[in-house]
Amino acid sequence: MEEYKIILFLCNWGPHTAYQQLQDNGYQIPLEVKMIRIPCTGRISKALLFKAFEMGADGVAIVGCNSGACRYGSGTLTAENNTEDTRNIIDLLGIGRERMRLATFLPDESEALKTFLADFCEEIKELGKSPVMPAKLQPVEVYDESAQQVIARYDAYSCQDCGKCTASCPLALSGKTFSPRNIVSDIIRGNDATEKVYADVHACLTCGICHERCPSDVNFPEFIRDMRCLLNQTRISGERIQPHGGFFQSLMRTMTSKDILPDRWKWLPEDIKVDPGSKTLFFGGCAPYFDAFFKKHQHVNTVDILADALRLLNFFDVRPRLMEMERCCGHDLLWSGDRTNFMRLAKLNVEMIQDLGIETVITACPECYYTLGFEYEKNGIQPGFTVTHLYAFLENEINKGAVTFKPLPRRITYQDSCRMNRMEEIINLPRKLIQRLAVEQFQEMKDSGRSALCCGNCAWTGCDAYSKALQVKRIRQAHDTGSDLLVTSCPKCQIHLRCAMEDPFQETELKMEMIDLTSLIARTICWE
Amino acid sequence: MAKKVNKQEVIVTGFGGQGIVLAGKILGMAAALGDHRESTLVQSYGPESRGGACCAQVIISEKTIQYPYVKMADVLVCMSQSAYEKYKSQIKPEGYLITDRDLVNPDGQREVYDIPATRMAEELGRTMMANIIMIGFVTAVTALISEKAAREAVMSSVPKGTEEMNLKAFTRGFEYGQSKLKGREKKAAGQTGAIA
Ligand code: SF4
Ligand code: SF4
Ligand code: SF4
Numbered sequence: 001m002e003e004y005k006i007i008l009f010l011c012n013w014g015p016h017t018a019y020q021q022l023q024d025n026g027y028q029i030p031l032e033v034k035m036i037r038i039p040c041t042g043r044i045s046k047a048l049l050f051k052a053f054e055m056g057a058d059g060v061a062i063v064g065c066n067s068g069a070c071r072y073g074s075g076t077l078t079a080e081n082n083t084e085d086t087r088n089i090i091d092l093l094g095i096g097r098e099r100m101r102l103a104t105f106l107p108d109e110s111e112a113l114k115t116f117l118a119d120f121c122e123e124i125k126e127l128g129k130s131p132v133m134p135a136k137l138q139p140v141e142v143y144d145e146s147a148q149q150v151i152a153r154y155d156a157y158s159c160q161d162c163g164k165c166t167a168s169c170p171l172a173l174s175g176k177t178f179s180p181r182n183i184v185s186d187i188i189r190g191n192d193a194t195e196k197v198y199a200d201v202h203a204c205l206t207c208g209i210c211h212e213r214c215p216s217d218v219n220f221p222e223f224i225r226d227m228r229c230l231l232n233q234t235r236i237s238g239e240r241i242q243p244h245g246g247f248f249q250s251l252m253r254t255m256t257s258k259d260i261l262p263d264r265w266k267w268l269p270e271d272i273k274v275d276p277g278s279k280t281l282f283f284g285g286c287a288p289y290f291d292a293f294f295k296k297h298q299h300v301n302t303v304d305i306l307a308d309a310l311r312l313l314n315f316f317d318v319r320p321r322l323m324e325m326e327r328c329c330g331h332d333l334l335w336s337g338d339r340t341n342f343m344r345l346a347k348l349n350v351e352m353i354q355d356l357g358i359e360t361v362i363t364a365c366p367e368c369y370y371t372l373g374f375e376y377e378k379n380g381i382q383p384g385f386t387v388t389h390l391y392a393f394l395e396n397e398i399n400k401g402a403v404t405f406k407p408l409p410r411r412i413t414y415q416d417s418c419r420m421n422r423m424e425e426i427i428n429l430p431r432k433l434i435q436r437l438a439v440e441q442f443q444e445m446k447d448s449g450r451s452a453l454c455c456g457n458c459a460w461t462g463c464d465a466y467s468k469a470l471q472v473k474r475i476r477q478a479h480d481t482g483s484d485l486l487v488t489s490c491p492k493c494q495i496h497l498r499c500a501m502e503d504p505f506q507e508t509e510l511k512m513e514m515i516d517l518t519s520l521i522a523r524t525i526c527w528e
Numbered sequence: 529m530a531k532k533v534n535k536q537e538v539i540v541t542g543f544g545g546q547g548i549v550l551a552g553k554i555l556g557m558a559a560a561l562g563d564h565r566e567s568t569l570v571q572s573y574g575p576e577s578r579g580g581a582c583c584a585q586v587i588i589s590e591k592t593i594q595y596p597y598v599k600m601a602d603v604l605v606c607m608s609q610s611a612y613e614k615y616k617s618q619i620k621p622e623g624y625l626i627t628d629r630d631l632v633n634p635d636g637q638r639e640v641y642d643i644p645a646t647r648m649a650e651e652l653g654r655t656m657m658a659n660i661i662m663i664g665f666v667t668a669v670t671a672l673i674s675e676k677a678a679r680e681a682v683m684s685s686v687p688k689g690t691e692e693m694n695l696k697a698f699t700r701g702f703e704y705g706q707s708k709l710k711g712r713e714k715k716a717a718g719q720t721g722a723i724a
Contacts, residue, residue: 521722525721527710528708
């Protein structure tokens with residue numbers, strides 16, 4: 001018989017008493033139920049709930065006190081929200097929302113608890129085993145590499161100790177005791193195993209300004225990426241330096257399971273036309289997951305970007321294919337130092353895309369573009385299809401002429417995407433497109449283009465008070481342009497900047513409307 | 529594809545120096561050599577070739593052409609305001625009026641197919657190529673001559689060494705024309721923007 005694993009997060013207060021009563025009365029709790037006693041359901045974050053699934057749970061129940069009976073007041077309400085979001089996420093992943101339940105019991109409701117457990121166990125057995133293959137059970141690929149090799153790859157030995165990198169680093173400028181120059185010299189001196197180096201390597205935003213400035217052309221972001229991969233091989237990767245409890249890394253690792261059947265496009269608006277026979281694939285990226293995760297929080301709506309990208313393709317008579325089983329491109333796993341699982345995702349994606357006979361992949365996300373278009377090949381995986389950024393497609397089509405833009409009475413400014421700014425192929429495209437728009441005013445921020453400030457986070461790694469200060473500085477720069485609309489080109493910039501705008505201490509001072517360039521184009525483009 | 533209409537009459541007009549006559553010649557050559565039809569070209573010389581209104585009259589037909597002058601055109605291509613004023617009455621009601629958008633301000637009496645040919649030529653690095661861009665545009669919009677024939681005629685008429693550049697100019701005009709037709713089609717179907 002197959003062994004099922006059902007995780008029961010059980011609140012210490014109300015329902016635990018009921019649970020104990022069952023045990024006292026000699027009731028055998030179903031063997032598949034693994035109970036974890038918790039102080040309050042409200043403390044079980046989405047990351048923890050999801051983690052159970054990542055590790056192979058077939059079902060997760062979170063059981064607490066009735067709303068009014070919560071010892072801490074709002075615990076149950078928080079649990080309700082977390083449960084709802086987690087259920088949406090596992091549903092998108094194709095694990096099935098039924099595998100997660102929330103219930104509440106008073107101390108004397110042991111019979112009801114008994115029925116609940118039996119019923120849930122039965123339902124899970126009907127659903128069968130979870131399709132997730134825990135990443136931890138799969139072999140870890142060990143890359144035989146030393147810090148000195150990484151140093152040599154990026155020729156960091158040629159560092160002249162000039163300090164230009166530290167002087168331009170936005171984290172250092174926000175007051176953090178952080179110096180790219182010191183990281184380099186510490187690692188050269190062989191101190192790569194210290195806590196300080198580990199923390200600093202993970203604090204870097206990989207924004208690349210330092211690389212722009214470095215006279216010795218030390219590619220710091222890539223150096224950091226490889227150092228992360230190296231350092232995390234020998235230690236449990238640092239969830240403590242991953243914001244949101246490492247939820248996103250956990251999500252991405254889960255997507256390496258071959259057997260899950262994600263349903264990424266179920267939300268697709270009806271007006272969008274796709275063609276299952278097309279040789280052109282639109283690769284969406286993880287926006288639907290971001291929205292599900294941040295739903296209650298920040299009204300993040302990054303799937304609009306995908307819908308508008310598809311509308312623009314339709315506008316120019318391209319009906320692309322979509323891949324329901326699309327996985328994360330793996331960017332954030334690689335950039336948070338998990339090469340093994342990045343490689344798994346990369347292989348899976350390439351395999352699936354090739355199986356569909358795709359010739360061209362179009363994407364609107366700078367990170368997907370970068371990863372599919374360059375990183376896969378660099379890591380020895382031959383994609384066999386060409387990758388086009390939506391902006392390149394648009395620029396080409398619009399350049400043919402006969403389209404124009406409806407006037408938009410807004411004053412706009414533009415937040416550069418770090419990845420896009422380091423890719424010569426597409427670096428100029430956003431501004432070219434912006435110049436075509438019929439807006440009232442386009443004003444650059446104080447730091448723009450190649451010296452633009454990062455939105456404050458990369459790869460869900462190292463969010464802290466200093467990166468927050470950096471974000472506040474950036475948003476102030478946006479306000480200083482006199483603009484009323486901040487245009488972005490990466491869904492993550494929207495998420496991180498929006499997060500900073502919600503800072504309760506700054507109240508509404510930082511608030512500014514944001515829109516992705518893709519959406520802005522889709523909303524105003526028209527035939528002449 | 530060239531339309532199987534018996535006879536089409538074309539007037540290409542503009543300033544001297546815009547390559548008007550060459551444009552007429554390319555249209556005629558494409559029809560005759562590429563599409564295997566008959567064609568004639570009448571060009572006006574004179575003071576115009578130094579800047580006044582300049583004109584090329586082209587007739588394309590399935591049968592031998594007896595009279596090479598155009599009274600009423602099926603396609604009127606105008607690359608200057610004065611040329612437009614002079615010839616605007618010589619177009620059939622169902623004919624195509626084609627203009628350089630930045631150089632001609634039409635009176636709004638009829639539908640216009642316009643293209644910023646000169647501006648595009650400047651962007652490509654040579655104002656001289658506006659006429660080739662215009663030929664690309666005319667080819668896409670009117671189906672007077674086939675694309676293949678047009679390209680071949682461009683290739684054989686432009687100075688050696690500039691073929692590739694001129695083909696690029698042709699493509700620019702051709703794609704603009706296709707895009708324009710597509711846009712009109714979409715508008716007619718009620719889809720103006722990307723969002724319904
Ligand atoms: S990549 Fe950006 S955050 Fe990292 S060290 Fe360089 S400038 Fe600082
Ligand atoms: S900018 Fe380059 S050369 Fe200068 S200290 Fe930094 S890494 Fe070294
Ligand atoms: S800035 Fe906000 S949304 Fe971004 S990682 Fe940090 S806490 Fe999360």
